[in-house]
Amino acid sequence: MARTAHVDTFVRDNQPPPEQWPELRFDLPELQYPGRLNCAAELLDRLVESGHGERVALRAPGTALSYRQLLALANRIAHVLREDMGLVPGNRVLLRGPNNPMMAACWLAVLKAGGIAVATMPLLRASELKAIIDKAHATLALCDARLAEELRLAQAQCPQLGRIVLFNGEEAGGVEALAAGKPDTFDNVDTAAEDIALIAFTSGTTGQPKGTLHSHRDLIASCDCFPRSILKHGPEDIFCGTPPIAFTFGLGGLLTFPLRFGASTVLMERLLPDSMLQTIQDFKATICFTAPTFWRQMAGLAKDYDLSSLKKCVSAGEALPDATRQLWKQATGIEIIDGIGSTEMSHIFISHTPEKVRRGATGYAIPGYQARIVDDQGRPLPPGTVGRLAVKGPTGCRYLADERQKNYVQDGWNLTGDAYLMDADGYFFYQARTDDMIISAGYNIAGPEVENALLGHPAVVECAVIGVPDEERGQLVKAFIVLRPGFEGTPALVKELQDFVKAAIAPYKYPRAVEFMTELPKTETGKLQRFRLRENHR
Numbered sequence: 001m002a003r004t005a006h007v008d009t010f011v012r013d014n015q016p017p018p019e020q021w022p023e024l025r026f027d028l029p030e031l032q033y034p035g036r037l038n039c040a041a042e043l044l045d046r047l048v049e050s051g052h053g054e055r056v057a058l059r060a061p062g063t064a065l066s067y068r069q070l071l072a073l074a075n076r077i078a079h080v081l082r083e084d085m086g087l088v089p090g091n092r093v094l095l096r097g098p099n100n101p102m103m104a105a106c107w108l109a110v111l112k113a114g115g116i117a118v119a120t121m122p123l124l125r126a127s128e129l130k131a132i133i134d135k136a137h138a139t140l141a142l143c144d145a146r147l148a149e150e151l152r153l154a155q156a157q158c159p160q161l162g163r164i165v166l167f168n169g170e171e172a173g174g175v176e177a178l179a180a181g182k183p184d185t186f187d188n189v190d191t192a193a194e195d196i197a198l199i200a201f202t203s204g205t206t207g208q209p210k211g212t213l214h215s216h217r218d219l220i221a222s223c224d225c226f227p228r229s230i231l232k233h234g235p236e237d238i239f240c241g242t243p244p245i246a247f248t249f250g251l252g253g254l255l256t257f258p259l260r261f262g263a264s265t266v267l268m269e270r271l272l273p274d275s276m277l278q279t280i281q282d283f284k285a286t287i288c289f290t291a292p293t294f295w296r297q298m299a300g301l302a303k304d305y306d307l308s309s310l311k312k313c314v315s316a317g318e319a320l321p322d323a324t325r326q327l328w329k330q331a332t333g334i335e336i337i338d339g340i341g342s343t344e345m346s347h348i349f350i351s352h353t354p355e356k357v358r359r360g361a362t363g364y365a366i367p368g369y370q371a372r373i374v375d376d377q378g379r380p381l382p383p384g385t386v387g388r389l390a391v392k393g394p395t396g397c398r399y400l401a402d403e404r405q406k407n408y409v410q411d412g413w414n415l416t417g418d419a420y421l422m423d424a425d426g427y428f429f430y431q432a433r434t435d436d437m438i439i440s441a442g443y444n445i446a447g448p449e450v451e452n453a454l455l456g457h458p459a460v461v462e463c464a465v466i467g468v469p470d471e472e473r474g475q476l477v478k479a480f481i482v483l484r485p486g487f488e489g490t491p492a493l494v495k496e497l498q499d500f501v502k503a504a505i506a507p508y509k510y511p512r513a514v515e516f517m518t519e520l521p522k523t524e525t526g527k528l529q530r531f532r533l534r535e536n537h538r
């Protein structure tokens with residue numbers, strides 16, 4: 001491996017051993033990269049050097065930052081990280097904020113300074129932040145002032161987390177104030193292409209978060225796959241969408257993809273279906289990234305907005321029902337681009353151009369990636385057979401210090417945990433998750449984590465949380481609860497339990513359906529039989 005720029009080697013020391021890595025393949029001319037690569041320098045310095053300086057990079061309500069301005073801002077924050085916060089290359093920097101220009105500038109600054117960005121979902125609570133801080137051994141944090149409270153609570157229990165500096169606030173010691181006195185230029189840290197740039201956290205089936213590692217090269221390679229062969233965007237395009245930058249779907253779709261090609265991106269906090277449509281209209285957006293439930297809800301509202309600027313619509317995060325695809329097409333005339341990606345793979349690896357859509361299919365392996373269906377032993381299955389999806393390409397799964405590496409990567413292939421079938425033409429059809437992960441409205445929710453939260457309530461003896469089919473959300477979080485004697489399963493108690501969960505973990509994980517039982521189905525050895533609960537909902 002090339003000489004690392006990391007002085008702090010915590011992440012390198014906790015990577016999986018080489019024999020557990022996926023095979024990385026760089027099969028296209030555009031995927032040949034030099035040994036030294038800094039992702040943020042590629043996305044900012046290179047664009048300004050090549051004449052894009054005066055074009056708008058970021059847009060937000062009342063704000064537009066040109067490439068030159070964004071570069072200067074990121075450079076000043078990189079100085080703050082290095083000089084005021086003592087960042088040493090390889091340090092993990094926790095980032096917490098909704099999608100807005102300062103969050104994006106901070107992310108770019110961390111990479112410029114050779115740090116490792118650990119962006120977190122805005123809705124996470126202290127206990128979830130603590131798990132991430134501990135796992136990533138984050139020593140510094142940049143946080144939106146409006147979200148500081150839960151991070152401060154987490155910090156009280158995380159001695160390794162030293163300094164938190166706030167942005168978008170009024171503080172004299174905030175990021176903006178510190179950055180104001182810094183130079184507009186910065187000597188980017190000369191990172192190796194393979195140096196880790198990012199740890200993206202994803203919930204496992206056990207609810208223990210998994211930290212997926214991505215190098216500077218991985219992030220650039222993602223920009224050179226899906227965008228080049230499927231999206232085919234250019235400098236005139238204006239991106240928008242809902243996924244947080246903390247989720248690699250949002251990071252690519254709303255930050256790295258547009259910047260790679262000199263386009264501009266609209267960063268909005270907390271979008272709902274109607275405000276998403278309003279945003280497309282107001283900013284004359286041409287490309288929108290969101291999840292199937294949003295496309296479905298937006299289809300019903302589309303007629304009230306001027307969406308004439310919109311050209312391309314990307315759906316990912318969960319399976320896109322054909323009915324949703326058709327509703328959106330009827331409403332706008334636009335064929336949605338479906339794509340499956342994962343936090344482990346960084347971004348989308350199976351998708352299709354609008355012209356090559358096939359009803360019910362997610363698409364084909366996009367140029368740069370290979371995909372196949374395998375049996376439980378990893379042997380390829382013939383077309384038309386349901387099996388496990390296996391993929392490989394220029395990016396792949398590496399978990400930070402995690403036994404589950406062996407589940408995701410086998411024989412050099414990445415196993416996404418999805419059951420799929422491939423037809424004779426190489427189109428892939430989604431069947432189901434092969435594990436117990438609940439995917440509701442585009443969010444991954446681990447049942448056991450919700451169970452843990454419920455078990456903290458005095459009324460709960462036992463519980464099981466599963467995903468049940470739901471038209472709106474794909475799946476709905478449902479809890480089966482056995483009550484302690486003396487408690488009654490009233491609507492008031494349901495509400496109380498739901499509020500209890502919302503206060504313990506991110507609110508979107510709460511059980512929207514609750515059923516009280518006298519006992520839960522178990523095996524003789526005492527293991528919970530989730531599949532039996534699930535059977536009753538088919």
Ligand code: 3UK
Nearest residue numbers: 248249316317318319339340341342343347348416
């Ligand atoms: C499911 C899909 C069917 C599938 C993601 C695009 O969703 C992303 O990452 P996650 O780690 O979840 C990965 C899992 O989600 N899934 C995603 N997209 C589809 N299932 N059709 C789809 N189009 O189970 C997959 O294994 O949260 C998506 C880009 C980056 C991402 N991180």
